[in-house]
Amino acid sequence: MTASVQKAVAGKTPLGSMNRSLRAAAGSKQDEFYTQLSDIEKELRHYTKHFKNKTVLCNCDDPKVSNFFHYFAHNFEKLKLKRLITTCYKNCDSDLFSKSTSESGLHLQYNGDKNGNRVPNPDEIGVYPLNGDGDFRSKECIDLLKQADIVVTNPPFSLFREYVSQLVAHKKNFIIIGNQNAITYKEIFRLFKENRIWLGPSIHSGDREFGVPDHYPLKAAGTRIDANGNKYIRVKGVRWFTNLDYKERHEDLILYKTYRKEEYPRFDHYDAINVNKTKDIPMDYRGAIGVPLTFLDKFSPDQFEIIDGLNRYSILNGPTEKTRGKYLAQVNGAPIYIRVVIKNKKL
Numbered sequence: 001m002t003a004s005v006q007k008a009v010a011g012k013t014p015l016g017s018m019n020r021s022l023r024a025a026a027g028s029k030q031d032e033f034y035t036q037l038s039d040i041e042k043e044l045r046h047y048t049k050h051f052k053n054k055t056v057l058c059n060c061d062d063p064k065v066s067n068f069f070h071y072f073a074h075n076f077e078k079l080k081l082k083r084l085i086t087t088c089y090k091n092c093d094s095d096l097f098s099k100s101t102s103e104s105g106l107h108l109q110y111n112g113d114k115n116g117n118r119v120p121n122p123d124e125i126g127v128y129p130l131n132g133d134g135d136f137r138s139k140e141c142i143d144l145l146k147q148a149d150i151v152v153t154n155p156p157f158s159l160f161r162e163y164v165s166q167l168v169a170h171k172k173n174f175i176i177i178g179n180q181n182a183i184t185y186k187e188i189f190r191l192f193k194e195n196r197i198w199l200g201p202s203i204h205s206g207d208r209e210f211g212v213p214d215h216y217p218l219k220a221a222g223t224r225i226d227a228n229g230n231k232y233i234r235v236k237g238v239r240w241f242t243n244l245d246y247k248e249r250h251e252d253l254i255l256y257k258t259y260r261k262e263e264y265p266r267f268d269h270y271d272a273i274n275v276n277k278t279k280d281i282p283m284d285y286r287g288a289i290g291v292p293l294t295f296l297d298k299f300s301p302d303q304f305e306i307i308d309g310l311n312r313y314s315i316l317n318g319p320t321e322k323t324r325g326k327y328l329a330q331v332n333g334a335p336i337y338i339r340v341v342i343k344n345k346k347l
């Protein structure tokens with residue numbers, strides 16, 4: 001796909017080392033981590049039914065290098081999409097071989113295969129300049145957002161909070177990849193509690209590899225360079241965040257332990273028991289239970305409800321008169337890592 005886009009954008013035949021040139025040019029931007037096609041495919045296969053007749057927007061994506069654009073353009077007919085829109089932030093020079101650092105953005109529109117070869121050809125992809133730099137918060141990008149049904153991308157992590165709040169404000173469906181730390185942001189945690197966001201099914205542990213620009217220091221831990229000179233880095237704690245439903249999230253966690261007072265100590269300053277491993281949640285406990293953040297990888301909204309998050313203070317309420325100066329995620333005088341407070345809905 002990238003070759004088609006390269007031609008569509010540049011209007012010239014790409015050279016073999018295109019990928020490297022693009023990554024080098026992209027290096028002047030911030031937050032450059034390119035999601036691998038295989039990771040996109042593994043997640044997106046769970047949502048196929050949601051895409052029929054829908055307009056998809058990838059709004060943090062240089063279409064020349066984005067595997068999100070690649071995925072949707074190549075699966076346009078299979079998913080029965082209505083339209084694919086992609087916007088690119090800065091550096092979207094129509095001359096791909098220019099090393100200039102263009103400040104302008106552009107957007108692409110693809111309405112599906114016209115010549116029957118089931119492949120997105122350059123002349124089937126509409127390429128349009130943007131007036132500004134393609135910032136997802138700009139008016140022209142918000143106008144494109146309004147046309148979309150589902151937003152799918154890997155947004156800049158430094159703007160994750162703002163990015164999600166814009167999607168929610170515009171009532172959009174989304175599948176986005178980010179860092180699990182974002183769960184503990186108050187605004188995002190509230191969305192988890194209200195069942196307006198949840199984790200996707202394909203990544204529950206380990207790390208994932210992302211493409212990085214040429215300037216990325218190879219000495220950094222977890223980096224590698226492939227035979228074509230492309231650089232990659234492995235990133236821990238990555239998760240998909242979505243508000244589109246999928247089958248697996250309605251499967252109950254199988255519990256086998258029964259509650260025993262001695263085995264489940266209470267928090268020192270919060271009315272709940274502590275459970276260190278999700279699998280050890282007692283199946284017969286009706287009250288509040290503090291579980292690790294990784295519980296959310298197995299969370300079924302049919303089985304449990306989320307009450308709050310505990311760190312130093314309540315994630316949702318911050319310090320209050322009653323809790324100021326205390327440490328809420330604390331058991332027998334020892335602070336422990338963040339806990340999600342849940343209750344079993346089925347008891």
Ligand SMILES: C[S@@+](CC[C@H](N)C(=O)[O-])C[C@H]1O[C@@H](n2cnc3c(N)ncnc32)[C@H](O)[C@@H]1O
Pocket residue numbers: 029030031032033034035059060061062065066067068088089134135136137153154155156157159
């Ligand atoms: C983590 S990278 C992901 C790129 C691409 N979505 C992918 O997964 O391969 C985030 C992208 O957002 C772009 N970006 C940074 N700030 C932006 C903004 N304010 N508006 C839109 N895009 C932005 C960056 O240039 C970068 O390409």
